[in-house]
Amino acid sequence: MIPGGKTCYSIGDTSSLCRIPVKTLRYYDKINVLVPSLRKENSHYRYYSKEQLRAVFIIKRLRFLGFSLSEIKEILRENKLDYMEDILKIRLNRLQAEMEELKRKHNEAEIFLRNILSGKKYFNIDSDAEESIVIEKRPEIFLYSRRKIMYSYRNEDVNLENWIQIIEDVRDEKLNICGSIFVTYNSEIFGQFLQKDCEVEFAIQVENKYRSMENVHRFGGFEAATLVHAGDYKDIFKSYLALKRWIDKKGYIIIGNSTEEFIVSPVDIGNNMMHITKIIIPIKT
Numbered sequence: 001m002i003p004g005g006k007t008c009y010s011i012g013d014t015s016s017l018c019r020i021p022v023k024t025l026r027y028y029d030k031i032n033v034l035v036p037s038l039r040k041e042n043s044h045y046r047y048y049s050k051e052q053l054r055a056v057f058i059i060k061r062l063r064f065l066g067f068s069l070s071e072i073k074e075i076l077r078e079n080k081l082d083y084m085e086d087i088l089k090i091r092l093n094r095l096q097a098e099m100e101e102l103k104r105k106h107n108e109a110e111i112f113l114r115n116i117l118s119g120k121k122y123f124n125i126d127s128d129a130e131e132s133i134v135i136e137k138r139p140e141i142f143l144y145s146r147r148k149i150m151y152s153y154r155n156e157d158v159n160l161e162n163w164i165q166i167i168e169d170v171r172d173e174k175l176n177i178c179g180s181i182f183v184t185y186n187s188e189i190f191g192q193f194l195q196k197d198c199e200v201e202f203a204i205q206v207e208n209k210y211r212s213m214e215n216v217h218r219f220g221g222f223e224a225a226t227l228v229h230a231g232d233y234k235d236i237f238k239s240y241l242a243l244k245r246w247i248d249k250k251g252y253i254i255i256g257n258s259t260e261e262f263i264v265s266p267v268d269i270g271n272n273m274m275h276i277t278k279i280i281i282p283i284k285t
C-alpha cells in the first residue's frame with residue numbers, strides 16, 4: 001500500500017509474483033514498454049500497479065509467441081480486440097512457416113544421419129567387388145532434377161557446383177528432401193569417362209507429394225545390378241569395370257543409363273576416403 005490507499009508492488013515483489021528478472025523489468029522501463037506507475041524521487045524505487053502486473057503477464061505471453069518488444073509496445077498502446085485479432089493472424093502465419101521450415105530441417109537431419117549409419121555399414125563389409133554386387137528391385141521414388149550438357153566431360157571428380165545448385169534449388173522451392181543425391185549419365189555405359197559431350201542429370205530425392213511438380217520425375221521400378229564404391233570417387237572407374245564384367249558374365253542385358261546414388265557424399269563429409277557411392281545399372285535378367 002502506498003500513500004493514497006492504492007495497492008502497488010515493489011520491483012522485487014513484481015519480479016517474484018510474475019517470475020520475471022528484475023533486470024528485465026528495468027529494461028522494459030528504460031525502453032518504455034512498461035513504465036512503473038510510481039517512482040520515489042528520493043530512492044528511485046519502482047512500484048507497479050495491479051493493472052501493470054496483468055500487463056507483465058501479457059508481455060510474457062506475447063514474448064513466448066515470438067512478438068518483438070516493438071510489436072508488444074504497439075499492442076499495449078492499441079489495446080483493442082480488432083488490433084489483437086489482426087496481429088495474431090499474422091503471427092500464426094509466421095509460426096506456420098517456421099514449423100514447416102523446422103520440419104524440413106528435421107527431415108534433412110534424419111536423412112543425413114541415416115546415410116552416415118548406412119555408410120558405416122558398408123565400410124564394415126570385407127569382400128571383393130564382385131562379391132558385393134547385388135541385383136536390386138529399385139523402388140519407385142521421386143527426384144527433383146536438372147539436366148545439363150557437360151562438354152568434353154570426363155567423370156574423374158564430383159561436379160560440386162551442380163550438386164550445390166540442385167540442393168539450393170530444392171531449398172528455394174521449400175521442398176522436403178527425403179533421400180540421397182543421384183547423378184544419371186544419359187550416355188552409353190562408360191561414356192562419362194571418355195571426355196565426350198555428355199548429358200548429365202543432377203537430382204535429389206524429395207517427398208512423393210511433389211510428384212506433379214515441374215522438374216520432379218519418377219525413378220525406379222526396375223531391376224538393377226548395383227555395386228557400392230567405398231572410398232575416393234576418383235577410383236570409381238574400377239568399380240564400374242567390375243560391375244560391367246559381372247553383368248556380361250551373367251549374360252544380363254543393360255536396359256538403361258547408369259546412375260550413381262551418393263549415400264555419403266562430399267557435401268556430407270570432407271574426407272574423400274569416407275565417401276560411399278552406389279552404382280545403379282538397370283538390367284534385364
